[in-house]
Amino acid sequence: MAELTLTRICKSFGALDVIKGIDLEVRSGEFVVFVGPSGCGKSTLLRIIAGLEESTSGKLTIGGKDVTDAEPSKRGIAMVFQSYALYPHMTVAENIGFGLSLARRPKSEIEAKVRAAAETLQLIHLLDRKPKALSGGQRQRVAIGRAIVRDPKVFLFDEPLSNLDASLRAQMRLEIAELHTRLKTTMIYVTHDQVEAMTMADKIVVLNGGRVEQVGSPMELYRKPATPFVAGFIGSPK
Numbered sequence: 001m002a003e004l005t006l007t008r009i010c011k012s013f014g015a016l017d018v019i020k021g022i023d024l025e026v027r028s029g030e031f032v033v034f035v036g037p038s039g040c041g042k043s044t045l046l047r048i049i050a051g052l053e054e055s056t057s058g059k060l061t062i063g064g065k066d067v068t069d070a071e072p073s074k075r076g077i078a079m080v081f082q083s084y085a086l087y088p089h090m091t092v093a094e095n096i097g098f099g100l101s102l103a104r105r106p107k108s109e110i111e112a113k114v115r116a117a118a119e120t121l122q123l124i125h126l127l128d129r130k131p132k133a134l135s136g137g138q139r140q141r142v143a144i145g146r147a148i149v150r151d152p153k154v155f156l157f158d159e160p161l162s163n164l165d166a167s168l169r170a171q172m173r174l175e176i177a178e179l180h181t182r183l184k185t186t187m188i189y190v191t192h193d194q195v196e197a198m199t200m201a202d203k204i205v206v207l208n209g210g211r212v213e214q215v216g217s218p219m220e221l222y223r224k225p226a227t228p229f230v231a232g233f234i235g236s237p238k
């Protein structure tokens, strides 16, 4: 079943056309990677899906429901940013549970969900720490924890690992892949790194200049790149 559909999504900022008519279907449980060069519109597209940015035209459905004009909180989506966006004055536990506190969930429920997320992410021993006492990888786990406790239907990741050094990036890549295996939730992951795309994706969407160049599995893109751009980007033999 399609968890998410984009139909002719367009976005302009003034005279600048950034997203130029994108059609896409994401199946339930799929790990989809949006890949493409800096400035091609990856973040804008993700923000449109999250409801943080309004599309100029087009239609978006999540779980079969038209959410084109729905508020972010009504979409069943959680987004993990590159910058972590943790609150420095709050503990790890408070950071993870913040969205639930805002939604006035009962304290017992918040505690249980924070604990379960912290266990999944190996953060149990750090729950009382403040973000500044954490490593980059630990901070990124807290940001992921904050998304997990909301039980989203779809996770969105916007270049979550680009602030980390190479070895930590490799480790976090595995952890996110494991998380996907465990939760079986639909995930959309944005990166400009072709290695991340090739190793993590069930399906890769190659974006260029606000358009989809090609959609396919890593192997399909590698074996049969549709355009010279895809071949160059994926690193296929000519």
Ligand code: ADP
Pocket (backbone or CB within 6 Å): 013, 016, 018, 036, 037, 038, 039, 040, 041, 042, 043, 044, 045
């Ligand atoms: P990517 O994430 O692929 O690097 P973005 O989606 O951030 O690309 O940006 C795509 C294009 O849209 C860029 O040219 C960027 O400058 C422009 N853009 C993004 N957000 C805005 C905005 N709020 N106002 C004006 N232009 C924007």
Ligand code: MG
Pocket (backbone or CB within 6 Å): 042, 043, 044
């Ligand atoms: Mg971006």
